[in-house]
Amino acid sequence: MKFIHCADAHLDSPFLGLKQMDAQIGAQLYQAPFTAFEKMIERAISDDVAFVLISGDTFDSQNQSLKVQWFLKNQFERLQKAQIQVYLIFGNHDYINDTTTHVNYPENVHVFGPSVQTYRFISQEGYKIDINGFSYDQRHIPTSRTSEYPKPAPDAKLTIGMLHGGLYGNGANDYAPFTLEALQQQGYDYWALGHIHHHQILSQRPLIIYPGNLQGRQADESGAKGFYEVNYDFDELKPTFMPVAPFQWQTLTVESPEPLNINAVVAHLQDMLIAFPRHTNFLLSIVLKANSVAKEVQEALINEQLLSILQDQLGNTMANQIIYPVSVRLMAEADMNLPEIDTKFWQANVDQVFNLKNLREVLGNLTSERFITQEFIHEDRLNELRKNAELKILNNIQEEDAD
Known part of the structure; x- marks a missing residue:
């Protein structure tokens, strides 16, 4: 069984630090985050993954467009045809508010609300997998939310936590801050993080991972950008980074x-x-x-x-x-x-x-x-x-x- 973990697509958000840009290259650059997202979807379908975890900041609530929402709807429908589930949380940029454009996503998309909740997925192999998370309903969340995550259920083969936030003391204290120790002690098998734009594995046991963003948008977001594909085999989770940024x-x-x-x-x-x-x-x-x-x-x-x-x-x-x-x-x-x-x-x-x-x-x-x-x-x-x-x-x- 495989699943994909991505975050921080920032669709339709501006690239920073650009001027005197060639018009043709500028057009390709604008399209790059969408292209990267499509490549991720194509990989999910070709590798027959069980589900896709999207850990926040898929778009920008302040500058969102109907175009972005329809793009997401179409991509999720592609996954639905392939019988792939989507688990989606909103972060500090795409937080849920009264001005959020509402487009009905297909039934395979499971959106977390502002309180921590659990979705159970049962794989073709019969694995019971619990996925826990919450979405932002405001720009800043200055308090830790890790204590609200439930302990693993006794009958769950895997327990996954989705969290858009930053480590205490790393300049991210306004974004659902957490400590590594708190996540490690929760008893989960995998933490699907979002918010930091550089892919990194914070812990091997359990796996605590930032996938980074799908496409770098400024000079300090250098290097390969993409997502993690995680293979569950012989009771072991094996993550592989997949670059997709154009x-x-x-x-x-x-x-x-x-x-x-x-x-x-x-x-x-x-x-x-x-x-x-x-x-x-x-x-x-x-x-x-x-x-x-x-x-x-x-x-x-x-x-x-x-x-x-x-x-x-x-x-x-x-x-x-x-x-x-x-x-x-x-x-x-x-x-x-x-x-x-x-x-x-x-x-x-x-x-x-x-x-x-x-x-x-x-x-x-x-x-x-x-x-x-x-x-x-x-x-x-x-x-x-x-x-x-x-x-x-x-x-x-x-x-x-x-x-």
């Missing part, structure tokens, strides 16, 4: 002992691309170490010309592969070594200038756009802006010294 994010860092001009930067990156596997699409996030590139490269970046140049020189849109730069940024060194007087004034004012309040004021009404808040209103963006300001100051000082 695009992978990859970060390339340019480092050199001597400053490189634009031609040298392009050649350096081309050499790095030689080792890339074929038949896989890549979105490139390029990082330039400040001391590794010449001033002309930094100016081209500031003038927003460098990305276009790299897309023309590195972009590969062959029939069987896309390799495409989507962002380029300058990384300042840890210590810019500004002159003493500049350092004194800089340190006295930097925190007053580079803070989230000022950033929101600069962006103004744009902060009402979800994309803007996700892309800009966070500490990493502030740090990047501060480092770029330091670079600008240093370049101006070097120009004055040269004069």
